[in-house]
Amino acid sequence: MSAVIREAASQLVKSLEKLPQERVKHIVSLKESQLERFKAVAGLETNTQDAKQRPSMQDIKDIINRTSGPLGMQKEAMAKVNSMLPQEHYSVEALQEQTHAVNDLLNNKYKNYYSVGDKLMKPQGNPEYYQRLMDEIEGKQKETFWSAMRTVVFGK
Template sequence: MSSQPVREAALKLVKGLEQLPLERIKHIVSLKESQIERYSPVAGLGSSKNDGKAKPSLEDIKDIISRTSGPLGMQKDALKKIQAALPQEQFTVDGIQEQIRSLQALLSNKNKNYYDVGDKLYKPAGNPIYYQRLLDEIEGKKKETFLTALRTVLFGK
């Protein structure tokens, strides 16, 4: 499927992706999981999703389209347009090395440290507990009642 240098670079990228922490807020799609799923076949590791509820990958969809003459009653010209529109990824060592550099910048918090913001932004003078209240709400630590939310809207605190 891919050359040895591309496979080695992809393996290094997958190992780095596995170091990413779990996301604090659950999303429909996880960056970590989607990128590991994308680069694992290139690294020669196969797919990591075997939990039964996995969504079909792009490769599965391409396979379905190429095996059937008209899935779901589609006309042949619509099928050809879909096949032409599907992205054809070409993995190169340089492209994967760029991904590795970006991942290392994420893991080391390079931009957070470079563009450090002080307490002036984290705790504004007008409402110093604003961000802490948001984080508590997201993490489920402290729930606001209707009256406290109304007080916050009316008085700003």
């Protein structure tokens, strides 16, 4: 890859590293998966422990391409799998667009543009609903069994 593409990818990696950790743990983290993907393009080292344990997309492509039929697959099925794998071609413009999009997320551009008013955030029927959800996600206040039952029965 050219030096310009590597530089654009390293700019994207710097922006991705600024993203906060996800509050709710998932099987796959958007931040970690994108960092792994673009560090390879930028020529940087990936230092995640999970990356060593599971195969990357490039490893999977290599396995498929070097064998005529892994796991007893027929040639037609292999051709179909090969055609379904994403072919990534990076351009400077595409990487700059992605960097711009990540920076917009970091600056809360869309949160500020599409602001939600109190009418939606504190509905008249249950004004504490969203605040209780956020407290539960952030681990501030754990609801007990009895308070959860009270919420279900009375709605507040």
